[in-house]
Every structure is written in structure tokens, then in C-alpha cells.
Amino acid sequence: EVQLVESGGGLVKPGGSLRLSCAASGFTFSSYSMNWVRQAPGKGLEWVSSISSSSSYIYYADSVKGRFTISRDNAKNSLYLQMNSLRAEDTAVYYCARLELGFSFDYWGQGTLVTVSS
Amino acid sequence: QSALTQPASVSGSPGQSITISCTGTSSDVGGYNYVSWYQQHPGKAPKLMIYEVSNRPSGVSNRFSGSKSGNTASLTISGLQAEDEADYYCSSYTSSSLYVFGTGTKVTVL
Numbered sequence: 032e033v034q035l036v037e038s039g040g041g042l043v044k045p046g047g048s049l050r051l052s053c054a055a056s057g058f059t060f061s062s063y064s065m066n067w068v069r070q071a072p073g074k075g076l077e078w079v080s081s082i083s084s085s086s087s088y089i090y091y092a093d094s095v096k097g098r099f100t101i102s103r104d105n106a107k108n109s110l111y112l113q114m115n116s117l118r119a120e121d122t123a124v125y126y127c128a129r130l131e132l133g134f135s136f137d138y139w140g141q142g143t144l145v146t147v148s149s
Numbered sequence: 150q151s152a153l154t155q156p157a158s159v160s161g162s163p164g165q166s167i168t169i170s171c172t173g174t175s176s177d178v179g180g181y182n183y184v185s186w187y188q189q190h191p192g193k194a195p196k197l198m199i200y201e202v203s204n205r206p207s208g209v210s211n212r213f214s215g216s217k218s219g220n221t222a223s224l225t226i227s228g229l230q231a232e233d234e235a236d237y238y239c240s241s242y243t244s245s246s247l248y249v250f251g252t253g254t255k256v257t258v259l
Binding site for chain 2: 066068075076077078081088090092093126131132133134135136137138139140141142
């Protein structure tokens with residue numbers, strides 16, 4: 032059974048940093064591109080970042096470019112999101128999601144809440 | 150990248166069919182057959198319902214179907230059931246190798 036479990040969320044002050052993790056199991060992690068998608072409270076989904084299976088290709092939404100860094104460790108079946116210079120508008124539930132057929136997100140974690148507030 | 154445009158809400162009675170639209174541009178929806186749809190119940194993670202415009206993943210009811218014409222994709226739910234009440238989001242691959250989601254549609258079963 033495919034499982035994605037996020038961790039690392041919490042309360043952080045504006046300008047602060049946080050590192051999210053996503054532990055994957057139940058599939059060959061090293062064969063799949065992975066993504067972070069976020070959802071602000073009461074709002075819609077927003078794609079944040081994507082990383083290819085071997086980390087050769089990395090993409091970011093304009094809203095986080097230069098502040099967030101996606102990475103992965105295939106030996107540990109783990110995906111990461113380093114978030115720096117956090118702003119109030121980064122407050123959201125952050126999901127990790129696997130990329131599958133037709134550039135669709137076929138499996139999602141349960142999400143981890145990041146709150147940026149003073 | 151601007152979000153794809155969806156109606157804020159759609160409603161229907163049990164057994165009826167409803168259709169949710171998702172309008173983008175030639176750089177996303179119109180340019181690729183890489184439109185997917187997600188169902189999200191309150192407090193839960195999104196669930197993939199349709200990929201590549203009209204394909205259903207294993208386990209998704211055949212009451213859900215997708216289509217596309219030009220820059221607009223659509224999700225149709227036939228034989229509406231109480232359990233279908235949820236938020237629905239479309240998503241598309243874009244010409245910038247990025248991904249964009251729709252604004253979301255709340256489906257209410259009357």
C-alpha cells in the first residue's frame with residue numbers, strides 16, 4: 032500500500048525557516064517524480080514544487096521561488112521542503128504528492144500544517 | 150501562472166447529473182491532454198478522480214467522466230449521490246513545465 036507521511040509543520044515567525052519531510056513507502060520511491068502542494072485555510076490547492084526521480088529536474092511556483100528548496104533522498108525514501116524567509120501567506124497545509132500518469136497526482140499524504148505568525 | 154477558472158458551486162439532486170467546467174488557456178488546458186480532476190472531502194487529502202482528461206484510475210466509479218474542448222475541460226458526475234458532496238479541483242500541466250490547479254468547485258447534493 033502506497034503511503035506518504037508528512038512531518039515538520041508547526042508555528043514559525045515571519046522571516047523564519049522550517050523543513051518539511053515526507054516519508055514514502057509501498058512503492059519504488061526512486062522511480063517517481065514527487066511534488067509539494069499546499070492549501071491555505073479555507074482556500075484552494077496551489078502547486079508549490081516538483082522534483083524528478085533523480086533530482087535532475089526541479090521546478091518551483093513563482094510564489095516560492097528563491098525561498099523554498101525541494102530535495103529528496105532516494106536511499107531514505109524521503110522528500111523534503113526547506114522553507115526560508117517565511118511569510119504569513121505561506122500559512123497552509125502542505126501535502127506531498129506522487130506524480131503519475133499524465134502528470135496527475137495519484138497519491139497524497141495527509142498533510143502537515145505550517146502557520147506563519149508573530 | 151493564474152489558477153484555472155471553475156464555478157464556485159454546483160448543486161444537484163440525487164440521481165441527477167452535474168457538470169463542472171475548468172477554463173484555462175492554450176498554454177495549459179488547451180495545449181495538453183494532461184488535465185486531471187480531484188475530489189476533496191472536508192479535512193481530507195485530495196483524491197485523484199480523472200487523469201489525462203478522461204481516464205479513471207482503478208477504483209473510481211464510472212459515474213465520473215471527463216472531457217475537453219479547446220481551453221475548457223469538464224467533469225461530469227452522473228447519478229449524483231450524497232457521498233459525492235465535496236470540493237472538486239481540476240489541474241493541468243503547463244507549457245512552463247509547471248502545474249496549475251483550478252479555483253475549486255463545491256458540489257452540493259440537495
